[in-house]
Amino acid sequence: MNSIALTWKLARTGGRRGWQGQLLAAAAAAISVLILLLLLAVYLGAGTRGDHAAWRTPSPDPRGTAVQALSTTFVRGTPVTVVQLAQLPDRPATAPPPGLTDFSQPGEVYLSPALAALIRELPAGQLAGRFPRPASYHTIGRAGLASPDELIAVIGRTPADPAISSLPESDAGLGLTARAVVSGFARTAANPGSLFAFDQTGALMAVGLLVVPVLVLAAASGRLGAARREQRLAGLRLAGATPRQILAMTGAEAFAVGAAGAMAGAAAYGLLLPLVARVPYGVGAWYPGDLWVGPAYLIAMIVLIAGVIAVSAMSALRRVAMAPLGVARQADPQRTRTARLVVFLVAAGYIGVRASQGNLGIGGTLTLMLLCYGAYLTLGPWVVDRLGRIIGRFARRPAMLLAARRLSDDPRGAWRTVSGLVLAGFVAGFCSVAQLGAIGASYPGQVAVQVTPAEGGQTVEDLAAQARDRLRAAGLIATVQADPDDSLLWDSGIVAQITGGPAEIDTALTVLTGLVPGVAPYTQDLGNADITMTVRQLGQVGFAALLLGFLTAATSAGLTAAATVLDRRRTYRLLRLAGTPLALLNRARTWETAVPLVILAGGTTALGVFAATRLNSMVGTGQSTNAGRLAACVLVGAVAMFAAIGASRPLLRAVTADPVRADD
Amino acid sequence: MSEALAGYGLVKKYGSATALAGVDVAVRARESLAIMGPSGSGKSTLLHVLAGVIRPDEGRVMLGEERIDRLGENRLSALRRDRFGFVFQSGQLLPELPAEENVALPLMLSGSRRREAVIRARRWFGPLGLDGLERRRPGQLSGGQAQRVAIARALVVEPDVVFADEPTGALDQATGEEVIRLLTTVTGSLGAALVMVTHDAGVAAHCDRIVQVRDGLIAGRRQSAVAPTRNGAAS
Ligand SMILES: Nc1ncnc2c1ncn2[C@@H]1O[C@H](COP(=O)(O)OP(=O)(O)O)[C@@H](O)[C@H]1O
Ligand SMILES: [Mg+2]
Numbered sequence: 001m002n003s004i005a006l007t008w009k010l011a012r013t014g015g016r017r018g019w020q021g022q023l024l025a026a027a028a029a030a031i032s033v034l035i036l037l038l039l040l041a042v043y044l045g046a047g048t049r050g051d052h053a054a055w056r057t058p059s060p061d062p063r064g065t066a067v068q069a070l071s072t073t074f075v076r077g078t079p080v081t082v083v084q085l086a087q088l089p090d091r092p093a094t095a096p097p098p099g100l101t102d103f104s105q106p107g108e109v110y111l112s113p114a115l116a117a118l119i120r121e122l123p124a125g126q127l128a129g130r131f132p133r134p135a136s137y138h139t140i141g142r143a144g145l146a147s148p149d150e151l152i153a154v155i156g157r158t159p160a161d162p163a164i165s166s167l168p169e170s171d172a173g174l175g176l177t178a179r180a181v182v183s184g185f186a187r188t189a190a191n192p193g194s195l196f197a198f199d200q201t202g203a204l205m206a207v208g209l210l211v212v213p214v215l216v217l218a219a220a221s222g223r224l225g226a227a228r229r230e231q232r233l234a235g236l237r238l239a240g241a242t243p244r245q246i247l248a249m250t251g252a253e254a255f256a257v258g259a260a261g262a263m264a265g266a267a268a269y270g271l272l273l274p275l276v277a278r279v280p281y282g283v284g285a286w287y288p289g290d291l292w293v294g295p296a297y298l299i300a301m302i303v304l305i306a307g308v309i310a311v312s313a314m315s316a317l318r319r320v321a322m323a324p325l326g327v328a329r330q331a332d333p334q335r336t337r338t339a340r341l342v343v344f345l346v347a348a349g350y351i352g353v354r355a356s357q358g359n360l361g362i363g364g365t366l367t368l369m370l371l372c373y374g375a376y377l378t379l380g381p382w383v384v385d386r387l388g389r390i391i392g393r394f395a396r397r398p399a400m401l402l403a404a405r406r407l408s409d410d411p412r413g414a415w416r417t418v419s420g421l422v423l424a425g426f427v428a429g430f431c432s433v434a435q436l437g438a439i440g441a442s443y444p445g446q447v448a449v450q451v452t453p454a455e456g457g458q459t460v461e462d463l464a465a466q467a468r469d470r471l472r473a474a475g476l477i478a479t480v481q482a483d484p485d486d487s488l489l490w491d492s493g494i495v496a497q498i499t500g501g502p503a504e505i506d507t508a509l510t511v512l513t514g515l516v517p518g519v520a521p522y523t524q525d526l527g528n529a530d531i532t533m534t535v536r537q538l539g540q541v542g543f544a545a546l547l548l549g550f551l552t553a554a555t556s557a558g559l560t561a562a563a564t565v566l567d568r569r570r571t572y573r574l575l576r577l578a579g580t581p582l583a584l585l586n587r588a589r590t591w592e593t594a595v596p597l598v599i600l601a602g603g604t605t606a607l608g609v610f611a612a613t614r615l616n617s618m619v620g621t622g623q624s625t626n627a628g629r630l631a632a633c634v635l636v637g638a639v640a641m642f643a644a645i646g647a648s649r650p651l652l653r654a655v656t657a658d659p660v661r662a663d664d
Numbered sequence: 665m666s667e668a669l670a671g672y673g674l675v676k677k678y679g680s681a682t683a684l685a686g687v688d689v690a691v692r693a694r695e696s697l698a699i700m701g702p703s704g705s706g707k708s709t710l711l712h713v714l715a716g717v718i719r720p721d722e723g724r725v726m727l728g729e730e731r732i733d734r735l736g737e738n739r740l741s742a743l744r745r746d747r748f749g750f751v752f753q754s755g756q757l758l759p760e761l762p763a764e765e766n767v768a769l770p771l772m773l774s775g776s777r778r779r780e781a782v783i784r785a786r787r788w789f790g791p792l793g794l795d796g797l798e799r800r801r802p803g804q805l806s807g808g809q810a811q812r813v814a815i816a817r818a819l820v821v822e823p824d825v826v827f828a829d830e831p832t833g834a835l836d837q838a839t840g841e842e843v844i845r846l847l848t849t850v851t852g853s854l855g856a857a858l859v860m861v862t863h864d865a866g867v868a869a870h871c872d873r874i875v876q877v878r879d880g881l882i883a884g885r886r887q888s889a890v891a892p893t894r895n896g897a898a899s
Binding site: 395396397398401402405406408409410570571574575577578579580581584 | 717742749758773
């Protein structure tokens with residue numbers, strides 16, 4: 001009989017327990033694939049939607065046919081991208097940008113659906129008044145939009161219109177204002193615009209944070225399956241199957257189960273797409289199509305996870321396959337090298353030096369944080385080993401002794417179980433302390449209008465007086481100054497200090513539009529736009545990583561605990577038979593996870609807090625701990641972990657309940 | 665001399681299958697009893713009923729003057745821990761504990777301090793020929809050595825009765841003989857009774873008495889022909 005047929009027969013004769021094990025392993029595979037596909041979807045989707053956004057930034061061509069001007073205004077603090085187009089006379093007609101049916105004629109206004117809705121919703125004096133008001137608006141189609149939530153207006157002008165001609169050609173790298181003669185509109189670009197700058201980086205961060213825990217989860221599920229199969233395979237070994245055959249069978253079965261689960265996970269990904277697409281990231285929610293990774297990636301992920309599960313199952317089974325009596329003979333306990341400590345110390349030293357130099361910028365800080373985590377990853381097993389030995393020396397209660405001995409017996413395994421939460425601890429520690437939202441210039445309530453000296457004859461004081469009139473007419477309480485000392489202004493101009501909230505600011509922005517023809521008033525939001533977006537996305541990535549990190553870490557801890565019970569069911573059964581209380585065995589199992597978890601996850605949480613305080617003092621904001629959120633994260637993590645371990649208690653009870661089967 | 669452990673009229677059914685069909689069996693202090701019989705005849709069931717692991721459907725189990733087959737689960741657990749010792753075919757040692765801690769574990773479970781428990785455990789290594797192996801882990805021991813560590817663990821609580829289920833099942837002939845010789849003599853020198861399940865006549869021959877079980881009934885009893893005179897020396 002060939003291996004595959006034999007494997008199938010074995011799988012079918014595995015009984016109810018066997019099927020339950022397969023189901024668990026398949027579920028873990030499904031979760032792994034689901035998370036990996038979502039990460040991949042966000043990464044690829046960020047690229048796709050960047051392509052959809054690329055056309056708004058003009059790509060200069062001196063022999064072009066039209067003038068394109070990009071500017072950004074804010075409503076309720078949210079950026080509105082404004083693209084103004086003017087066909088140059090005596091030049092060939094310009095093709096319309098993506099999402100527009102025709103090249104906009106002077107006076108025509110195209111709005112994204114979200115902006116159109118907002119214009120209907122808000123009083124004209126707060127938003128619509130900033131743009132020309134045609135009899136009816138056109139709608140920008142999906143091809144020109146990165147997100148259904150995007151706020152975009154495309155306005156047709158004549159080339160001489162000051163709204164276009166007085167716009168600066170660039171805004172010193174901010175990427176929110178630009179003007180150029182163009183010959184067409186890019187549909188793919190390396191630089192999709194500053195509001196999308198962090199999209200892919202953020203997605204990559206999430207991948208970096210989650211890929212290891214997800215693979216650990218897949219491997220844990222492979223181990224669980226192997227533990228279930230061990231008994232039948234040991235019997236086969238006695239019946240004369242060669243180790244190679246047994247490994248092949250195990251691999252085939254684990255792969256099949258993993259692939260089945262992975263396909264379910266892929267299907268779940270497909271079904272969840274419309275829901276996931278509603279989760280905002282950066283500029284807003286997604287078009288579901290942008291999150292579709294395509295069949296090639298889908299298959300690749302399924303194969304990857306099924307492969308990891310098969311390899312993990314085979315390596316878990318190697319011991320049994322080699323020893324005919326099924327007695328796991330592990331000669332020496334694993335030793336962890338002190339070299340790990342050296343690597344960690346070198347990395348930590350480097351991090352310390354770089355951090356004390358300050359002024360790393362966001363990128364440098366992130367790199368350093370990842371390095372921190374890498375160093376921790378190296379150090380983890382070594383710390384677990386040491387912990388085991390120290391506790392082993394001083395333990396008095398048998399449960400503690402058992403836990404300690406297990407830690408130093410398999411430090412890497414114990415580390416794998418907790419590494420996911422250790423990582424989540426870092427993210428939680430960092431996010432609850434970092435005052436990222438406070439980065440950037442802070443001039444609340446100010447609305448500024450830039451005035452270039454060439455402005456025909458009018459003095460800044462004249463303009464300030466006009467602005468006062470306009471603001472008063474709109475019913476606003478404001479003080480207007482010309483060229484104040486410390487303000488939002490980069491150059492000469494007027495600044496209105498508005499009393500009130502977002503609605504009043506939006507009114508001021510609207511009434512001051514056109515004060516100087518072609519010059520748009522602005523608030524602090526303009527200068528802070530890119531950093532605000534980055535901070536928001538960091539928060540979104542951090543939260544997602546935390547949530548999914550908890551999910552995977554708790555699931556794999558639970559699976560590992562169950563696999564351990566099954567691996568050692570004979571010993572546990574005999575111990576119980578000889579009078580060892582079940583509670584003691586459970587306590588030992590809990591300790592062996594709790595001790596490294598508390599010490600290591602506690603350590604990384606502290607590290608995250610420390611990194612965040614460094615960042616805070618670097619950008620000069622005050623320190624404030626969001627202790628409540630941190631406590632909530634720690635609590636949720638701990639509860640999830642112990643619930644997952646506790647879930648295998650009934651399993652322990654069940655496998656030890658039947659003493660007569662002690663000889664299997 | 666009165667019985668250390670006795671079962672009267674023991675019946676145990678699994679659904680329609682009868683594992684024990686009315687068995688009387690007794691063992692005295694210092695005495696060793698071998699339970700023999702073909703596979704599936706009810707040997708292990710008998711051992712487990714006597715050891716308070718399984719409750720019989722009918723009959724009584726007496727440990728000295730105390731009836732134990734009606735005790736609660738926690739009492740039974742404590743009883744097994746403190747007054748019985750167990751030796752199985754294999755797999756009873758915790759692989760990550762050094763030999764001496766495996767032996768000390770039952771003492772710690774019964775409330776001894778760890779230092780004390782390890783010191784008492786070490787005393788058993790010499791008599792069982794395990795000198796120098798105290799810090800080895802089970803994976804670093806041979807099959808015979810591991811079984812001798814298991815014997816030390818069964819005896820360290822100074823039990824009234826030692827139960828052994830196929831203790832030589834995973835060993836070769838010569839090693840098995842050696843392990844059995846140690847098991848019977850050391851158990852006897854402690855003053856404990858020994859109840860041992862085996863299907864190996866050579867192994868059974870080391871015991872004072874042998875009962876044959878067939879289809880859940882005692883099919884024969886005899887004094888072991890070649891039983892060593894260890895009890896004779898003691899009495
Ligand atoms: N938990 C159980 N459930 C059902 N049948 C059992 C169980 N334990 C033992 N038996 C049955 O009782 C009989 C005696 O079993 P056992 O005492 O293990 O035999 P032996 O140890 O002599 O090989 C066998 O027929 C066995 O199938
Ligand atoms: Mg048996």
